Amino acid sequence: MKTFYLLLLCICCRVAVTAHTVQVNFTPVFGSQILKPGQTHYHTSTADSIRIEVCRFYISHIKFMHDKNVVFDAAAQVYLIDMADTVSQQLQFTLPDGVNWNAISFCLGTDSATNVSGALGGSLDPANGMYWAWQSGYINFKLEGSSPRCTARKHEFQFHLGGYASPFATLQQIRLDCVQSSNINVVCDTAKFFDYTDVKTTAAIMSPGARAVELSVAAAGLFAVKP
Amino acid sequence: MRKSTLILGLLGVVILAFRSWNPGPATPAHFPKPVYDFARNPLRSETVQLGRALFYDPLLSVNNGISCASCHSQYNGFAHADHALSHGIFDSIGTRNAPALMNLAWQKSFMWDGAVNHLDVQALAPITHPKEMGETLNGVIKKLNASVIYPSLFYNAFGDSAITGQRVLLALSQFQLTLISANAKYDSVKAGKAVFTPQQQRGYALFKTHCNTCHREPMFTTGAFSSNGLPVDTTLNDYGRGAITHRSADSLLFKIPTLRNIEFTYPYMHDGRFTRLSQVLNHYTSGIVPHKNLPAELQKPISLSPEEKVDLTAFLLTLTDKKFLYNPAYSYPKEIFSRGRRNPASLSSQ
Numbered sequence: 001m002k003t004f005y006l007l008l009l010c011i012c013c014r015v016a017v018t019a020h021t022v023q024v025n026f027t028p029v030f031g032s033q034i035l036k037p038g039q040t041h042y043h044t045s046t047a048d049s050i051r052i053e054v055c056r057f058y059i060s061h062i063k064f065m066h067d068k069n070v071v072f073d074a075a076a077q078v079y080l081i082d083m084a085d086t087v088s089q090q091l092q093f094t095l096p097d098g099v100n101w102n103a104i105s106f107c108l109g110t111d112s113a114t115n116v117s118g119a120l121g122g123s124l125d126p127a128n129g130m131y132w133a134w135q136s137g138y139i140n141f142k143l144e145g146s147s148p149r150c151t152a153r154k155h156e157f158q159f160h161l162g163g164y165a166s167p168f169a170t171l172q173q174i175r176l177d178c179v180q181s182s183n184i185n186v187v188c189d190t191a192k193f194f195d196y197t198d199v200k201t202t203a204a205i206m207s208p209g210a211r212a213v214e215l216s217v218a219a220a221g222l223f224a225v226k227p
Numbered sequence: 228m229r230k231s232t233l234i235l236g237l238l239g240v241v242i243l244a245f246r247s248w249n250p251g252p253a254t255p256a257h258f259p260k261p262v263y264d265f266a267r268n269p270l271r272s273e274t275v276q277l278g279r280a281l282f283y284d285p286l287l288s289v290n291n292g293i294s295c296a297s298c299h300s301q302y303n304g305f306a307h308a309d310h311a312l313s314h315g316i317f318d319s320i321g322t323r324n325a326p327a328l329m330n331l332a333w334q335k336s337f338m339w340d341g342a343v344n345h346l347d348v349q350a351l352a353p354i355t356h357p358k359e360m361g362e363t364l365n366g367v368i369k370k371l372n373a374s375v376i377y378p379s380l381f382y383n384a385f386g387d388s389a390i391t392g393q394r395v396l397l398a399l400s401q402f403q404l405t406l407i408s409a410n411a412k413y414d415s416v417k418a419g420k421a422v423f424t425p426q427q428q429r430g431y432a433l434f435k436t437h438c439n440t441c442h443r444e445p446m447f448t449t450g451a452f453s454s455n456g457l458p459v460d461t462t463l464n465d466y467g468r469g470a471i472t473h474r475s476a477d478s479l480l481f482k483i484p485t486l487r488n489i490e491f492t493y494p495y496m497h498d499g500r501f502t503r504l505s506q507v508l509n510h511y512t513s514g515i516v517p518h519k520n521l522p523a524e525l526q527k528p529i530s531l532s533p534e535e536k537v538d539l540t541a542f543l544l545t546l547t548d549k550k551f552l553y554n555p556a557y558s559y560p561k562e563i564f565s566r567g568r569r570n571p572a573s574l575s576s577q
Contacts, residue, residue, distance in 0.1 A: 118267065118347030119396035126351055127364045127392025133351035135471060136344040168473075209473060 017096050024062070024091045024104065024184045027226075028055040028083040031191045035083045043194050046149060050199075054144035055083040055190055056130060057219075058110050058123070062091070064101040065175070071099050078110055080123040080130060081188075101180055108172040108220050109140030115164035135207060137164050140171065141219045143190060152203035159193075161216045163208025170212055172220035185226040192222050251332065255409035257417050257445050261332035263346060263404060268397050270404060274384040278402030280377075280563045281395065286370050288360035290316050295353065295399075298325040301557050304488035305329060305406060311499025319358035322463055324499035326484060327492040329408040329551065335450045339481045339497040340467045350399045364392045371395070376566055408487050408551040409445075416545070417445065423545065429535075430542025437511075437529045437539075441483045441522075447546065452480040453522050456515030460498055467497065479520055490547045504543060508536050 027034060030041040030052065040051045059079045064072040074093050082088045114124065115137045130139045139162040146155045163170045178184055196218035205211050250269030251261060281287065285294040298313050299305040305328035307313065313321035323339050337343035343352055353359040354367065371377040371390045378388040385394055415421035423431060434442075443449045452468045459465070459479065469478035481497045495501040501510065511529045515521070531539065551557075 116344050118264075118345040119393045119400070121391060121393035125392045126348065126396065127368060129365070131348070131351065133348075133355040135342040136348050 017098075019094045019096050020182065022064075022093045022095050022182050022184065024093065024186060026059060026079075026081045026089045026091065026186050026188060028081070028089075028188045028190060031189065035190060037084050041191065043147075043191055045195055046198070048147055048149040048194075050145060050147045050191075050194060052083070052143065052145040052190060054142055055188070057081050057108060057141040057188070058130065058138065059091070059106050059108065060110055060114075061105075061107040061173075062093070063105045064093075064095065064099065065103040065105050066101050067103075070105075071101050072096075078114065078123050080128060103175055103177045104184065104186075105173065105175040108174055108223070109162070109170055109216070110138040110164070111171055112164040112169065114138065132160075132162065132207070137162050137208065141216065143193060143219075147199050150199040150203050152199075157199045157203045158206060159197075159204070159215060160206045161212050161219060163212050165208070168208040168210065168213055170208070170216035172216055174220050174223050176223065176225045178225045179227075187224055187226045188222045189224065190222060193218060196221075252405060252407060255407070255414070255445075257414070258330075258333065258409060259446070262335050263332040263400075265332075265404075268347070268400060270401055271384065273380075274398050274401045275405055276402075276560065276563060277377075277380045277384040278398035278400065279557075279560045280380060281399050282402050283559050283564075286374065287354055287362060287367055288316050289362045289366065291370075292316055293360050295350070296559070298353075298359075299328050301554075302491065302552055303327070304408070304492045304552065306492040308491070308493065309502075311494050313353075313359060315356070315359040316361045321356070321358045322465060323497055324494060326482075327488060328403060329406050329487060330446060330485065331406065332404050333446055333450075336482070340471050341452060341482060342471050346403065347396045347400045350396055364395065367395060368392060376563065380563070406551075406557060408548040410550040411487065411548040412545040414445075414548075424541070426538050426541045427545050430538040430540065431545075433531070433535055433539045434542050437531070438486075440524050442486050447486040448483045451483055452477065453483050454479045454518050454520040454525075455481075455511075456518060456521055456525055457496060457500070457510070458516045460500065463498060465498065476520060479518055486543060487546045488548055488552065490544050491552060504540055505536070508539065512536075 029035055030050070033039070033041060035052055035055055037053055038051065040049050042048075043050050057080075059081055060075070060077075062074045062077075063070045064074070072093070072095050079091055080088060110124070114120065119126065124138070130142065131137070132139060139160045141159070141161040143159045145157060147157065148155055150157050161170055176186065197215060202211070205215060251263070251265030252270060254261060282295045285291045285297070287294060293314070293316050298307040298310070300307065302308075307325040311324060313323060313325040315321060326339065331346050334346070337346065337349040338352065343349045351364065354362050354364065368390050371381075377390065381390050381394060382388040384398055412421055416423055441449060441451070441453055457479075466478050468480035469475065471477070489504065493502055493504075495504070495507050501507050508531065511525075512531050513528060515525055515528055
């Protein structure tokens with residue numbers, strides 16, 4: 001009987017815990033400008049104009065952290081963030097009240113288990129254009145556009161970064177410190193991407209390999225919390 | 228009384244649970260456990276039928292001209308007879324021999340180089356390849372939505388008529404998972420229902436000595452990749468697995484194919500260079516070109532007398548499964564396609 005009351009107490013406590021919503025916005029930007037399809041941006045370090053047509057990426061394994069501890073794990077969902085779809089950029093989480101956190105942690109890309117699980121649905125449906133047909137696996141980060149500096153056909157560049165198998169695994173773990181709030185703004189600054197690679201020499205990465213790994217590490221560095 | 232009713236009731240629930248929990252096809256007794264996880268995509272006859280319709284429908288290609296079955300014909304063990312390299316839209320010729328499709332639930336990776344890691348996503352490769360079907364998954368979905376028959380086929384298969392990329396792929400998998408070949412004479416012998424002729428028996432002994440390491444029974448493949456000493460065709464320069472893993476140890480390695488129904492899956496090898504079984508045997512006895520990735524088994528040529536080659540061939544012919552090759556459940560689904568007026572695009576190519 002004692003156990004029963006204890007159990008009842010636990011259930012009551014559990015019900016009594018109220019929750020609140022935390023929205024995490026992932027906004028693709030170019031420097032200080034919000035990315036919009038077809039807009040031309042000026043890249044200072046190469047003195048070049050860059051037009052971004054496509055910027056899409058997967059965000060997974062989102063966790064709210066307090067110092068080194070995970071205090072809330074929202075890992076189940078994989079989000080496809082698309083510069084052309086503002087709704088896709090607004091991720092909402094229901095956190096129990098009283099949880100203290102000072103960082104968020106997430107992965108850029110899809111994990112290897114996801115990559116070997118066959119045909120998946122929702123954000124992971126291969127029809128979303130983020131899946132490689134010829135060599136199985138998700139494209140974790142896709143950036144396409146054009147620049148006069150790029151010598152490829154029509155001055156177009158295409159970076160499709162992905163690959164899950166060792167030694168060319170591209171999944172990136174990112175941790176960003178932040179001040180606890182119901183609204184967190186994370187930017188993905190694509191301008192920085194062109195500090196790491198020159199479209200004049202490399203206009204396309206479309207398959208897993210050493211370059212895809214290097215540029216994925218660079219892509220992870222594009223993310224920052226905007227106060 | 229109450230207790231026994233409860234127990235009986237519970238037992239009933241358990242039995243019912245097991246009865247409905249039959250996600251995969253019956254596994255032949257002498258086969259190992261399937262690799263495919265049927266719990267994630269439990270077979271339903273309606274979904275299998277949808278997959279069969281998709282498999283035979285040229286709507287999957289950009290010009291509505293080529294279906295999966297164009298290069299995977301049932302009477303050839305779902306390989307492509309007489310065509311060394313796969314054919315595609317607008318008379319394109321690909322770079323590899325269309326492989327035979329059977330016992331796919333036991334296959335760990337797909338394509339000659341293992342580039343595809345799961346049966347569900349295999350179809351994406353031929354659908355989108357510019358020299359095969361040249362379509363996009365979204366293009367296929369659009370055409371399926373516009374067709375007369377497919378929304379109801381998807382409804383029957385999935386409980387609502389939404390057509391998604393995932394559902395197209397899962398249905399294609401379901402049909403292909405039913406393509407099980409386990410009724411060859413070899414299988415009857417294993418089941419104790421038939422006996423080999425003396426010649427077949429001699430051939431079986433030779434097979435076990437010379438071939439079974441790679442073409443391991445009862446699947447007649449280990450599913451691994453290997454070099455078999457074929458010189459590179461310089462018009463193709465296909466290095467197989469090496470191009471996927473970027474490892475020199477994988478250069479010139481190709482998937483070991485099953486030998487089941489080999490009588491009908493000609494031409495042979497990844498580039499279809501051999502049209503007859505005798506050429507294949509001659510390659511292993513006198514055609515192997517040394518290569519750093521040649522496996523130990525092939526370091527020394529296989530020695531077979533002309534009589535032994537005949538015996539070995541006699542055994543290989545016991546892997547022909549007529550029930551599989553002529554199973555009406557795998558054939559062109561006339562009854563599905565005649566149910567509704569086809570959309571004109573796919574009708575024109577029938």
